[in-house]
Amino acid sequence: MTRQAATYLFYDLETTGINPCFDQVLQFAAIRTDLSLNEIERHEIRIKLNADIMPSPHAMITHRIDWQTMQTGDSEYQAMQRIHQLLNTPGTISVGYNSLGFDDEFLRFSFYRNLLPPYTHQYANQCGRMDILPITTLYYLYKPDIVQWPMIEGVRRLKLEGLNACNHWVDGVSHDALVDVEVTIALAKELYREKALWDYAVGFFQKATDSARLHQLSTGIANDSTQYPQGILTSLRCGYAKQLQQPVLGLGQHRHYKNQTLWLALDQTELQQATLDNFTDKTRVIRKKVAEAPIILPTKQRFLDRLDPDRLQVMQANLAWLETQPDLLQTLCDYYLEQTYPIVEHIDCDAALYQIGFPSREEEQLFQQFHQVPPDKKWQVAQRFPNAIRQQQAVRILQRNFNHAFTNTEQDTTFSAKTQDYRCSKKYTQQDALNDIKSIDQSTLDDQQRSLLQELQQQLLAVETSNHEE
Incomplete structure (x- = not known):
């Protein structure tokens, strides 16, 4: 096999919440560089909110994506196919700041629920993963003079937002995915100047x-x-x-x-x-x-x-x-x-990645056919899936992304049910969001954040009123 030229794909996500099984990506941004950190290309994808996903007010006041913006963008199904291709481009090392602590698992579950291979970006086609946060930790301990560190209560910290503020690398709003990618690359370039430690640190991800x-x-x-x-x-x-x-x-x-x-x-x-x-x-x-x-x-x-x-x-x-x-x-x-992880009873199909096992070659071929055929033919392919959980996921894909109408026997009966993930956490609901809005101390927020919460509350109350009238 011809070895592809390796590249870094620095990326970041903004999401509706912190649960990789039941929340979704709203914004994906990435910049591809060579191994010397020279930019090659950049990408930004905005993703429309799925109808069954409830955004967390805490997430909204962090990334500041408003309700109206969430109603625009690519469908999750389309976006995940594009993102999957980027991370699986031969020779790609996907990397972010705490990406292995959060973003990677979020994408893994997003790929899984959209019938895409969830792990290939880790090993196939000379691809791999890396995380700048653990690398930065080594510099924090052994080369602390490399950057200025934000101080909180007299202790040097590792928050990306604080590092950018101290070092004046990038102008822009923190927790915007593209800004955070630019900051991560700026940090990596500073670390790269101490090449011996950089090479040593990178080795821990090989x-x-x-x-x-x-x-x-x-x-x-x-x-x-x-x-x-x-x-x-x-x-x-x-x-x-x-x-x-x-x-x-x-x-x-x-x-x-x-x-x-x-x-x-x-x-x-x-x-x-x-x-x-x-x-x-x-x-x-x-x-x-x-x-x-x-x-x-x-x-x-x-x-x-x-x-x-x-x-x-x-x-x-x-x-x-x-x-x-x-x-x-x-x-x-x-x-x-x-010691093994417990088997969770009544786990939601979108949360069953770690319990379902790997698909057979036959299933993988059927998933590929599902992606390749036009929308009006997808359900015909999905009916041939041997695994009922995968059929259920296909139903959700068609409902979320193609407004497919199903008969009662075909309908996904758990779509609006109170479901749980592999950690026994429940899916975030409209009532959870309303309760969180009330519990947030709005005196600590700026005008934009208060406006975001007000807009969300109005939307949720309008939906609640509409449901009562039906």
């Missing part, structure tokens, strides 16, 4: 490199049959109080999810209170996927120096104690490495 680094970690504990590697987990989720880092001990590869390894936090003071009966309450274990955050650094002195002496002392004491508890350590491994 599967072969990240996997090799994990295998090269020093041994923290060794017994007769197993060696447990030791590292320094680096992530914003560790918190600023912990300098965004945490010493960890590798428990091994998950026995069911082969792309995951599990890591035991070593700076927990209560760890030595763990017993065979209570260890789930006294331990903290973090999941790590290869080539994704969190980043795990080796326990070299230059990295250990970032941990304060008290936490180093706790780490060393916990390691020494665990060496004396081989049975407990083995029990920990057996429990966490066998």
Whole structure:
């Protein structure tokens, strides 16, 4: 296979809310660059609000997309086909700021519910993913002079909006997708100036490199049959109080999810209170996927120096104690490495990605036919889908995007029902939105934000009145 020239596709989303299963993308923006961060092309896609999606007032006062604008743009079905093609262009490394913490999963579910392959942009056609936020975390810790950092309560922070304000990179409104993409590229260009650290950081998002680094970690504990590697987990989720880092001990590869390894936090003071009966309450274990955050650094002195002496002392004491508890350590491994995600009953079809399994080759071919035929022929193809969940998704696509009328037997009976996702979260409703509007302290908002909420409230109350009159 001819190797395609690799490019970065910097992108950002603005959405109706934070639930990837039940919310939707309203704005997608992307700028493609070469690996030296020179711009090649840019894209912006506005997406019309689906009739069954209720936008969150909290999201609206953040991205400031008003109700009328939400009624315009491409259909979600059309937009996702365009976005899928961009992310799956051979050699594309899709990247954003916290993109692996939010945007990537949002697109994954958007692809899935529109009968598009949800994972191919991660591995096929020499494509891959990266995230600037974890990379920035390394510079925050080890090359802090590279940029100016926003200060909140005396602590340097990593918020993209604050970084732009401090460094004066891009004019424009934050939380506009295209502006945020431009800011992310401006930040990346600053980081790129320290090329050695940039190349090192980028390696954590390459599967072969990240996997090799994990295998090269020093041994923290060794017994007769197993060696447990030791590292320094680096992530914003560790918190600023912990300098965004945490010493960890590798428990091994998950026995069911082969792309995951599990890591035991070593700076927990209560760890030595763990017993065979209570260890789930006294331990903290973090999941790590290869080539994704969190980043795990080796326990070299230059990295250990970032941990304060008290936490180093706790780490060393916990390691020494665990060496004396081989049975407990083995029990920990057996429990966490066998632990699987629960199966959720009555899960909505748009939320079933992680339970439904991968489609067969026959199903993939039928999905392609569904996309290729004209709208009036799509239901004929969908009726041949062997999976009822996928048929249900086809019904929704035709209802949302093509105003297709179904008979009672064909109708998607769960379309307006109170449904739940894989985390047992319920779909956001009109009443939820009205309650949130009332709960928001509008004295903290500017005139535009108050106008957005007023417009949304008027629209929802009008719909409510209309429903009562029918």
